[in-house]
Amino acid sequence: MKAVVVSTFAPFDQIAVGELPDPVPGKGEVVIDVKAAEVNYPDILVISGQYQMKPPLPFAPGKAAAGIVSAVGEGVTSLAVGDRVSAQVEYGAFAQKLRAPAVNVYRMPDGLDFAKAAALGLVYQTAHFALIERARMQKGDRVLVLGASGGIGVASVQLAKALGAATVVAGVLGEANAEVARRCGADAVIDLGAIDLRDGVREAVRAATDGHGADVVIDPVGGAANAAALRAIAWRGRMVIIGFAAGETPTIKANYLLVKNIEVSGLQWSDYRDRTPDWVRRVQDEIFSLHVAGKLDPVISRRFPLEGFKEGLGLLRDGKAQGKLILEVA
Ligand SMILES: NC(=O)c1ccc[n+]([C@@H]2O[C@H](COP(=O)([O-])OP(=O)(O)OC[C@H]3O[C@@H](n4cnc5c(N)ncnc54)[C@H](OP(=O)(O)O)[C@@H]3O)[C@@H](O)[C@H]2O)c1
Missing domain, CATH: 3.90.180.10 (Medium-chain alcohol dehydrogenases, catalytic domain)
Structure with missing residues (x-):
């Protein structure tokens, strides 16, 4: 699959889009065909190895995504292939496919587009x-x-x-x-x-x-x-x-x-995601409901293709981003 590939920890402008093996869901996991991923300030730190958690190399960065479930691992009963979902993960969202624990995957309301579902994730949580x-x-x-x-x-x-x-x-x-x-x-x-x-x-x-x-x-x-x-x-x-x-x-x-x-x-916040996933799910349902009720609406100031991740992260690094930046993944 196509992904932003971090092979050695480095400043993000030295990183490129490349190939990683397609992920396979393990027990309690699903794979999502990513449609949109949220660009966040901590991604800069993850890519350069300055974040508290360092993923095993090589990896794709990206902490939040929305897309369609394409494979379901053993023991997952809450989700099925074809479900439209968003997900919060430690890394992996800047890729065509994302492997995620089912407990960190949330069904989207009908009619919500993928970019907004991704943007209603990490920062609203x-x-x-x-x-x-x-x-x-x-x-x-x-x-x-x-x-x-x-x-x-x-x-x-x-x-x-x-x-x-x-x-x-x-x-x-x-x-x-x-x-x-x-x-x-x-x-x-x-x-x-x-x-x-x-x-x-x-x-x-x-x-x-x-x-x-x-x-x-x-x-x-x-x-x-x-x-x-x-x-x-x-x-x-x-x-x-x-x-x-x-x-x-x-x-x-x-x-x-x-x-x-x-x-x-x-x-x-990520401690709550990992320690209390049911609480985070209830909050995500509330965030989606408030959006459907017209009470909150993410400000998506720019959308980029996967290859535009450097431009997005550059805007965040330079303090030039407003609201949310989204990668639209084919
Ligand atoms: N604790 C958590 O769980 C958690 C979760 C997510 C993010 N974060 C952290 O939260 C921080 C903000 O994230 P974000 O996504 O909101 O980033 P962002 O979109 O880049 O927003 C940062 C905001 O801070 C403003 N700012 C920068 N320097 C300033 C200064 N000297 N005085 C006043 N305002 C200033 C920026 O204004 P300008 O655009 O005008 O520069 C911008 O409005 C990051 O450090 C991120 O790592 C923490």
């Missing part, structure tokens, strides 16, 4: 677990989302609104990204590049929340924006650390936690 499981978001909460025009950010803004947040404030860089966040339902937008970060974020969040502050902060960005967001949290607020798109891991000042009874927690 991560946003959901961040908002509901880690931050215990309640209806009526005020939510601040950093990196709100990116993959995690768009999903967090849309999900926070869909799940009943009273106010969603979006932190972005630049007017084009501000427009993306507004279209996703943000009630207020802060251009983090146009203000004095130290006090500006707190002032803008207070202005958008009648002086209350943020009950929940979703941070996939890190760096200086994190410290600014910590100052914008309300009494008993919860911040969730998801990633460091700014390239800098922040240091949390513990005195802020004490003074305002604040909690800061981290999220590694």
Whole structure:
């Protein structure tokens, strides 16, 4: 089969599309003929060998896909050949065929196209677990989302609104990204590049929340924006650390936690995928249902053929991606 082939860990621009053997499903597994795969920031780290989990060489990268089940392994009763599905995996989605544990494969709603099904995967799952499981978001909460025009950010803004947040404030860089966040339902937008970060974020969040502050902060960005967001949290607020798109891991000042009874927690979503697949499946069903109900819709800014993976990953590396990038696999 055709696949993006990583034979040695290297920067993604040194990797090419080539051939890998067709996968065969083992016990409890299925093989999916991939139609669309989601391009994610962690793929850059997996390809270069900087990710916490290093796949055995050679391998195809790619953590999320949608397609049609083409083979079913021993013991799989929940899925059949011909089912239209999406899947969340550690690697393997940037290929014509993907072998996946059946527990990590989800039936798609009728009528949903494959690109959207793939785009409603990893980032919406991560946003959901961040908002509901880690931050215990309640209806009526005020939510601040950093990196709100990116993959995690768009999903967090849309999900926070869909799940009943009273106010969603979006932190972005630049007017084009501000427009993306507004279209996703943000009630207020802060251009983090146009203000004095130290006090500006707190002032803008207070202005958008009648002086209350943020009950929940979703941070996939890190760096200086994190410290600014910590100052914008309300009494008993919860911040969730998801990633460091700014390239800098922040240091949390513990005195802020004490003074305002604040909690800061981290999220590694793939642990939930592997340890609690039934929970992840319930969340995926909820995400698909919210989409069908018109309450969330992925922003797919670019679609590429499999060979376009370098361009997609380059946009993510250079901070030039909006929403989701999708590989359409023939
Ligand atoms: N913990 C988990 O389970 C998990 C799951 C998935 C992803 N992640 C991580 O989450 C992070 C974000 O992923 P993503 O898919 O959302 O990436 P993305 O689509 O590239 O979005 C990143 C966002 O951060 C913004 N940003 C970058 N530098 C910034 C800065 N200095 N100040 C303010 N904003 C800045 C970007 O704005 P511009 O576009 O304007 O640069 C963009 O909106 C990555 O580090 C990824 O590895 C973690």
